[in-house]
Amino acid sequence: MLFLEEKILEFARLLRKGGVNVSVTQVIAAIQAAAAVGLAKEDFYTALLSTLIVDQMDQPLFDKLFRLYFFSLESSVFEKHTDHNEQETDGATAALQLVDSIEGTGMGRGAGATPYLLLVKAVRETNYPLLRKLGKMGIESLGDLEQGAVAEIDKLVDQAKVAIGWYQAVNTLEKIRVQEKVSEIRYCKWLDCLSFLEKYMESLLEDLLVRKFGSMILEEIALAANIREKEFFRLDQLEIQEIRKQITKMARKLASRYARRYRRAKHGKIDLRRTIKNAMINGGTPIRLKYRRRVISKPELVLLCDVSGSVAVFSEFMLQLVYTIQNRFSHIRSFLFVNTVDEVTEYFTNNSIEEALDKAFAKARYAMSPFSDYGRVFRQFEKEYLPTFSSQSTLIILGDARNNYRHDERDSLQRIGEQVRKILWFNPQPQEEWNTEDSIIGIYAPYCRQVFECRNLKQLEEVTEAIL
Amino acid sequence: MFQSREELEKKLAEHHYLIDRNVATVVYLAVKLQKPLLVEGPAGVGKTELAKALAAATGSRLIRLQCYEGLDEAKALYEWNYQKQLLCLQLKQNQNKSWHEAKDDIFTREFLLRRPILDALESTEPVVLLIDEVDKSDEEFESFLLEILSDYQITIPELGTIKAKSVPLTVLTSNNFRDFGDALKRRCVHLYLDYPTFERELEIIKLKVPGINQLLSQQLVSFVQLLRKQNIKKPPSIAETIDWARSLLTLSVSRIDADIVQSTLSILLKYQSDIDQILPRIPSLLPED
Numbered sequence: 001m002l003f004l005e006e007k008i009l010e011f012a013r014l015l016r017k018g019g020v021n022v023s024v025t026q027v028i029a030a031i032q033a034a035a036a037v038g039l040a041k042e043d044f045y046t047a048l049l050s051t052l053i054v055d056q057m058d059q060p061l062f063d064k065l066f067r068l069y070f071f072s073l074e075s076s077v078f079e080k081h082t083d084h085n086e087q088e089t090d091g092a093t094a095a096l097q098l099v100d101s102i103e104g105t106g107m108g109r110g111a112g113a114t115p116y117l118l119l120v121k122a123v124r125e126t127n128y129p130l131l132r133k134l135g136k137m138g139i140e141s142l143g144d145l146e147q148g149a150v151a152e153i154d155k156l157v158d159q160a161k162v163a164i165g166w167y168q169a170v171n172t173l174e175k176i177r178v179q180e181k182v183s184e185i186r187y188c189k190w191l192d193c194l195s196f197l198e199k200y201m202e203s204l205l206e207d208l209l210v211r212k213f214g215s216m217i218l219e220e221i222a223l224a225a226n227i228r229e230k231e232f233f234r235l236d237q238l239e240i241q242e243i244r245k246q247i248t249k250m251a252r253k254l255a256s257r258y259a260r261r262y263r264r265a266k267h268g269k270i271d272l273r274r275t276i277k278n279a280m281i282n283g284g285t286p287i288r289l290k291y292r293r294r295v296i297s298k299p300e301l302v303l304l305c306d307v308s309g310s311v312a313v314f315s316e317f318m319l320q321l322v323y324t325i326q327n328r329f330s331h332i333r334s335f336l337f338v339n340t341v342d343e344v345t346e347y348f349t350n351n352s353i354e355e356a357l358d359k360a361f362a363k364a365r366y367a368m369s370p371f372s373d374y375g376r377v378f379r380q381f382e383k384e385y386l387p388t389f390s391s392q393s394t395l396i397i398l399g400d401a402r403n404n405y406r407h408d409e410r411d412s413l414q415r416i417g418e419q420v421r422k423i424l425w426f427n428p429q430p431q432e433e434w435n436t437e438d439s440i441i442g443i444y445a446p447y448c449r450q451v452f453e454c455r456n457l458k459q460l461e462e463v464t465e466a467i468l
Numbered sequence: 469m470f471q472s473r474e475e476l477e478k479k480l481a482e483h484h485y486l487i488d489r490n491v492a493t494v495v496y497l498a499v500k501l502q503k504p505l506l507v508e509g510p511a512g513v514g515k516t517e518l519a520k521a522l523a524a525a526t527g528s529r530l531i532r533l534q535c536y537e538g539l540d541e542a543k544a545l546y547e548w549n550y551q552k553q554l555l556c557l558q559l560k561q562n563q564n565k566s567w568h569e570a571k572d573d574i575f576t577r578e579f580l581l582r583r584p585i586l587d588a589l590e591s592t593e594p595v596v597l598l599i600d601e602v603d604k605s606d607e608e609f610e611s612f613l614l615e616i617l618s619d620y621q622i623t624i625p626e627l628g629t630i631k632a633k634s635v636p637l638t639v640l641t642s643n644n645f646r647d648f649g650d651a652l653k654r655r656c657v658h659l660y661l662d663y664p665t666f667e668r669e670l671e672i673i674k675l676k677v678p679g680i681n682q683l684l685s686q687q688l689v690s691f692v693q694l695l696r697k698q699n700i701k702k703p704p705s706i707a708e709t710i711d712w713a714r715s716l717l718t719l720s721v722s723r724i725d726a727d728i729v730q731s732t733l734s735i736l737l738k739y740q741s742d743i744d745q746i747l748p749r750i751p752s753l754l755p756e757d
Binding site for chain 2: 021023025026029032033036037042043045046047049050051053054055056059183184185188246249250252253285287
């Protein structure tokens with residue numbers, strides 16, 4: 001059993017690398033659970049999943065690492081390698097025969113072996129063995145892989161896709177869909193096929209790498225998959241979706257904490273007048289005490305968001321977070337800028353947050369060129385909007401302070417700082433890159449109460465908890 | 469309670485609750501390791517039902533605690549009945565008792581109001597404790613749950629620590645409305661219940677709506693399954709599939725077509741915007757023969 005315990009411990013360590021918080025209690029529970037259900041693959045998986053993973057968001061990573069660690073790595077707990085492979089070969093031979101037969105009969109358009117037509121055919125028939133075969137072809141086309149390949153898995157999968165004519169096939173399928181009026185049921189199945197193939201190729205590639213280079217690679221894969229600590233600008237579309245969900249949950253957590261404090265605050269000073277008045281009901285005995293209500297000050301918040309290139313995603317997250325908990329503030333005003341600034345507060349008043357963000361980004365005039373110009377923006381901001389802020393407002397600036405070597409206009413920022421209660425600066429750029437190249441955060445920092453590094457979800461959570 | 473996973477599966481099935489192998493494994497683990505079971509998943513997949521079925525299958529009493537914002541220990545754990553204490557003191561006013569005697573008199577179990585959790589711990593018969601929608605409660609309340617869920621005991625300052633007579637099978641459910649504390653989550657065994665697969669949902673329909681014909685049940689389940697893949701606010705839950713199946717049976721429909729779906733769509737979709745979005749697309753969403 002010791003062997004298994006070690007394996008589970010090491011696996012837990014790997015999960016931690018991937019940003020999943022696994023406590024010792026959980027590992028103990030996992031070991032007990034594994035002992036209770038036995039080593040059948042499926043049960044073992046369920047046992048570990050139900051004890052080690054507390055957040056649904058971590059499940060994809062768990063699945064991936066579980067597969068790679070317990071099946072791909074040579075030193076496997078299971079003796080499953082062989083029959084796993086057998087199954088695969090069975091499927092493959094079937095597919096091979098299929099390919100043969102297709103090549104034999106032709107596709108009607110006279111292009112038997114062209115992969116993209118095969119792909120179209122496989123999808124239309126929802127033929128999974130053939131899809132697998134194609135996936136393998138794609139990955140094989142990549143040739144010999146270097147150890148560094150692990151950093152560019154996405155890119156390599158894309159290359160493999162091109163090799164089997166993925167984009168042509170998708171195009172053709174779309175055309176067929178329109179021409180033949182394909183029903184949505186069938187179209188959904190097609191999409192399932194395509195996403196299956198994509199995942200399959202990715203897992204094939206990871207498998208290959210892990211088998212070739214061993215556990216080192218596994219750690220790198222874990223690290224790369226950690227979206228909590230992944231820089232905002234490196235997130236892909238799927239991860240952005242995931243983080244949006246996380247932010248909504250995070251915001252509710254913050255909001256409920258606030259609600260509790262507010263309730264708590266009611267239990268402060270005793271309101272003698274109301275207590276005595278109430279005691280009359282009980283013949284003068286004050287059975288229930290009445291407390292004086294306390295009003296909690298709600299700060300006024302002003303968000304000034306850089307939305308140029310790599311910073312845009314971060315600004316979007318922050319806006320989403322702040323507007324989800326807007327009852328926490330008496331008033332929120334938001335501004336977008338690249339090299340000119342525009343107020344977008346109104347979009348958030350009567351729209352859902354997603355709609356508001358779409359509209360704000362589509363309609364506001366915040367850029368006359370794609371290069372951010374902080375100096376110009378501060379000057380304009382001071383002139384046009386500063387007089388309308390109360391001295392109680394908190395100004396939060398979101399941006400990387402990369403000024404494209406233009407005038408910094410620090411005097412403007414200083415005057416802004418004197419007018420508002422405080423300025424906080426959230427910088428999504430990694431701290432080690434601050435004040436290099438055209439970053440001038442060091443020049444602006446003295447006028448801010450605090451400058452935070454805020455490059456990933458984890459830091460965003462920490463920072464918002466600290467300021468609220 | 470259960471000797472094996474198979475037994476658990478069978479017993480739950482006897483009480484009309486069908487579960488997959490992996491779900492059975494997790495539930496079995498929770499029972500075996502004596503840890504609370506935290507069930508998460510979208511609304512209407514049978515999270516609460518699971519607890520009810522467990523209670524029925526084990527022949528235990530179900531104690532249910534519905535969480536909501538503002539729920540505190542006085543309503544969940546215990547409370548001193550202080551009106552009664554006050555009365556008692558007034559009666560004894562003339563007996564010239566010392567402070568200690570008086571204190572011992574009024575802080576006894578007689579004056580303790582048992583709320584669901586204390587009730588579950590003190591119960592002599594086996595119980596299933598269902599703490600429903602934990603995510604609706606406050607963070608503060610989570611902390612109260614910690615002691616109970618890890619050691620199955622409550623400490624009452626005036627009385628001492630009350631240990632559970634027998635460990636109750638505890639089920640917590642959450643809709644993922646907000647993220648709750650890691651400390652609480654770590655003490656539990658996790659179960660994520662998702663919408664059932666086509667085959668499973670078909671079985672459920674056959675079980676819950678006896679007398680429905682094969683073709684109709686297949687058609688309606690595949691339509692519902694497809695609806696869930698659409699980008700809508702509130703995908704139909706299992707309960708809604710069952711309702712729909714019952715209504716179709718009552719209307720003596722033998723197979724579904726665009727008209728019948730149109731007129732009964734409001735059973736499946738509860739938001740007007742969802743209905744507006746799906747209504748024009750019904751023909752293309754209908755299962756093919």
